[in-house]
Every structure is written in C-alpha cells, then in structure tokens.
Amino acid sequence: MSKEDTETIGRLLDQLTFNNEGLIPAIAQQFDSGEVLMLAWMNPESIEATLKEERVVYWSRSRRKLWRKGETSGHVQTLMEFRWDCDNDAILLQVDQCGVACHTGRRNCFFNSVRDGNITTISRVDVDPESLSNR
Amino acid sequence: MSKEDTETIGRLLDQLTFNNEGLIPAIAQQFDSGEVLMLAWMNPESIEATLKEERVVYWSRSRRKLWRKGETSGHVQTLMEFRWDCDNDAILLQVDQCGVACHTGRRNCFFNSVRDGNITTISRVDVDPESLSNR
Numbered sequence: 001m002s003k004e005d006t007e008t009i010g011r012l013l014d015q016l017t018f019n020n021e022g023l024i025p026a027i028a029q030q031f032d033s034g035e036v037l038m039l040a041w042m043n044p045e046s047i048e049a050t051l052k053e054e055r056v057v058y059w060s061r062s063r064r065k066l067w068r069k070g071e072t073s074g075h076v077q078t079l080m081e082f083r084w085d086c087d088n089d090a091i092l093l094q095v096d097q098c099g100v101a102c103h104t105g106r107r108n109c110f111f112n113s114v115r116d117g118n119i120t121t122i123s124r125v126d127v128d129p130e131s132l133s134n135r
Numbered sequence: 136m137s138k139e140d141t142e143t144i145g146r147l148l149d150q151l152t153f154n155n156e157g158l159i160p161a162i163a164q165q166f167d168s169g170e171v172l173m174l175a176w177m178n179p180e181s182i183e184a185t186l187k188e189e190r191v192v193y194w195s196r197s198r199r200k201l202w203r204k205g206e207t208s209g210h211v212q213t214l215m216e217f218r219w220d221c222d223n224d225a226i227l228l229q230v231d232q233c234g235v236a237c238h239t240g241r242r243n244c245f246f247n248s249v250r251d252g253n254i255t256t257i258s259r260v261d262v263d264p265e266s267l268s269n270r
Contacts, residue, residue: 008254015247034171082248122218
C-alpha cells in the first residue's frame with residue numbers, strides 16, 4: 001500500500017458520513033452477476049482494512065468487533081470495487097463471493113419475499129449452516 | 136387489495152426489525168439488469184404504501200414525511216418484488232426504474248469509486264438535475 005493510497009483512504013473517510021453509532025451501511029453485490037448478497041455495516045477501521053486487504057471487513061454490531069467476512073468459514077468476499085453514493089452515507093461493495101454469503105447457507109441473505117400475497121422463502125440452502133461457524 | 140394481502144402486510148411488519156428511529160434500510164435494484172440504484176429508508180407506513188400501490192414509497196429522513204419516489208419528477212420505481220434478509224433488518228426492492236434514480240441526474244447513486252488509488256466519478260449525468268425537483 002503506497003503513501004498515496006493511505007492518503008486516498010483518509011480523504012475517503014473524511015468524505016463519508018457515519019451515523020450516530022459511527023457506522024455506515026454497506027451493500028455487497030456479486031461483481032459479475034449483479035446479485036445482491038447482503039447488507040452489513042462498516043466503521044472507518046473496517047473500511048481501511050477492506051481497502052488495504054482487498055477483502056471485505058465489516059463491523060459486527062452484535063460482537064462489537066471487526067468481522068473479516070469468511071475468516072473461519074473460508075467464504076470470503078474479495079473486493080473488486082469500492083463505491084459510495086451521492087449523499088456519502090451508503091457504500092456499494094462489488095465483490096467476488098467465495099461460496100455463500102448467508103449464515104443460513106444460502107448464496108445471498110435476501111431469501112424472504114412476498115409473492116402472490118404470501119410470505120415465501122425463495123432460495124434453497126446450498127451449504128450446511130453447521131459448517132459455517134462464522135457469520 | 137384483498138383482506139389476505141392486508142393480513143400478509145401485517146405479518147411482514149411484525150417480522151421486520153426497525154431501528155431506534157423506527158426505520159429499516161432498503162436497497163433498490165433494477166430487476167432485470169441487476170444494477171443497484173440507491174439505498175434509502177422505510178418505515179411501516181411506507182412499506183404498506185409500497186406494497187399496496189406497487190410503486191416504491193420511502194420515508195424521507197430529511198423531510199420527515201413519506202417520499203413517493205418520482206412523485207414530481209415522474210422517475211418512479213415500479214415494484215417488481217419485495218424481499219428482505221435473514222436477520223429481518225434489511226429490504227431489497229426489485230424495481231423497474233423509470234428514468235434516473237439519483238437526484239444528480241445519474242441513473243444510480245453509486246457513482247463515487249476508488250480506482251487506481253484515486254477517488255473518481257464513474258458515471259455521467261443523464262438528465263439535467265434542475266429538471267428533478269423531487270428527490
């Protein structure tokens with residue numbers, strides 16, 4: 001990581017708006033298919049780690065620590081592009097998801113839907129969730 | 136809207152988790168191309184209106200009122216599918232976006248990127264933002 005890159009991360013963090021918990025929502029999208037995988041949260045430290053390591057690191061609100069996605073399961077998200085929005089208060093991570101994004105063993109987390117007036121589960125479990133000890 | 140549909144919306148609202156401001160983040164995605172258009176916020180009333188009207192209605196945090204996307208600009212989002220995630224705390228709206236989603240006149244809001252170590256604007260303005268009086 002060059003000095004220029006470190007300066008760029010500093011400018012990025014100055015530009016972004018964090019909520020009153022110091023967090024910003026981040027959407028993860030599979031870079032080639034366009035599939036929306038999940039929504040999670042980042043703080044400045046996780047953004048810096050994501051850009052430096054080129055793999056996605058979130059902030060876990062439940063565990064109150066950095067969450068290196070796939071750290072124990074191996075289902076990592078390799079960072080392809082880091083984008084953010086017009087209001088500087090939402091992030092779009094274009095990633096290459098290894099395996100599955102969801103702790104239920106599904107490829108993505110958005111498997112609940114309203115279809116034909118009913119609440120429906122629209123995707124199958126691909127991986128035994130017992131094998132995913134890390135969310 | 137049938138009685139069954141109203142009951143389904145009630146069950147959905149019971150299932151979803153809202154933050155301490157009574158809101159839940161909602162990602163809008165163009166249903167056919169997969170393009171992520173924007174991230175905004177919904178409250179129970181806006182979710183009910185979205186499902187009943189089959190067009191997206193957000194909650195505007197700045198104006199503190201329902202925000203019928205495209206109400207004055209005509210750049211509405213027709214609802215194609217309403218999904219939510221494993222933790223019941225994020226929504227994915229698959230929509231058909233008429234015109235542009237972003238108040239800057241760009242197709243989507245995620246036009247800022249880090250590329251080659253620099254902060255870069257990656258998409259062009261398609262529509263004069265002066266013509267978009269409604270965000």
